[in-house]
Amino acid sequence: MGAISRENDYYILVNVFTVAPENQDRIYDAIVDATEIIERFPGFVSANIHRSHDGMRVVNYAQWRSLEDFEAMRRHPSVQDHFKACRAITGDIVPIFCEVVYVHEPTSGDRALGGDRGTDDRES
Amino acid sequence: MGAISRENDYYILVNVFTVAPENQDRIYDAIVDATEIIERFPGFVSANIHRSHDGMRVVNYAQWRSLEDFEAMRRHPSVQDHFKACRAITGDIVPIFCEVVYVHEPTSGDRALGGDRGTDDRES
Numbered sequence: 276m277g278a279i280s281r282e283n284d285y286y287i288l289v290n291v292f293t294v295a296p297e298n299q300d301r302i303y304d305a306i307v308d309a310t311e312i313i314e315r316f317p318g319f320v321s322a323n324i325h326r327s328h329d330g331m332r333v334v335n336y337a338q339w340r341s342l343e344d345f346e347a348m349r350r351h352p353s354v355q356d357h358f359k360a361c362r363a364i365t366g367d368i369v370p371i372f373c374e375v376v377y378v379h380e381p382t383s384g385d386r387a388l389g390g391d392r393g394t395d396d397r398e399s
Numbered sequence: 400m401g402a403i404s405r406e407n408d409y410y411i412l413v414n415v416f417t418v419a420p421e422n423q424d425r426i427y428d429a430i431v432d433a434t435e436i437i438e439r440f441p442g443f444v445s446a447n448i449h450r451s452h453d454g455m456r457v458v459n460y461a462q463w464r465s466l467e468d469f470e471a472m473r474r475h476p477s478v479q480d481h482f483k484a485c486r487a488i489t490g491d492i493v494p495i496f497c498e499v500v501y502v503h504e505p506t507s508g509d510r511a512l513g514g515d516r517g518t519d520d521r522e523s
Contacts, residue, residue, distance in 0.1 A: 278402050279447040303500070311503075315505075319505060324501035325413070325495075325498060325499055329496070334413050336403065336413075371451050372451060373452060375448075376427070376450050378447050378448075380445045381443060
């Protein structure tokens, strides 16, 4: 579950919510409440919610089937109040839309420094 | 590979590198170069490097066995030049040290809104 891989071709959003430490629980709860609605939308793959140890951030690493699925959810009336609740705690929500380009694990094989870049698949 | 899970109890670092779009390739290459050294240290589990579609960010989602393993790597002389190369492109590197608290996928079962929070395991 929650596998990060280049193969599955998911659309990735990384959302970093910055708060005062006394608000970490509030933003965490608001994101979980929102996720319980969002996960019902077509194209939702996973939400992986993290709390920072310094209490100042909550990070959501989310996977969608496509940008179109995500945008359809974001426009839907049923989620607007949840986004509003999050914004009231943390300000504007600015997701980083990105793609996995490199997954590196020691088990992926021996490699000489400066040699084969392994799982790198950039088009350039 | 690259599984996000509460069960494995990894120490998570999320690093968001912000750059001008013309420098996205440079910071990406510098992070990959650094990772090829870093992956040799005890306790390294995975690095998962993402490029943002707007060209302005590279996000590394990294998993370590423990904070102690990560800190031992960070202090080691062999990595200092690589960190310096990254900082020269992007400024100070400020990882978000965090833990997975909630993994949500549609396959994890039906749940009524406001009911069982499923995989949430907060201590509070």
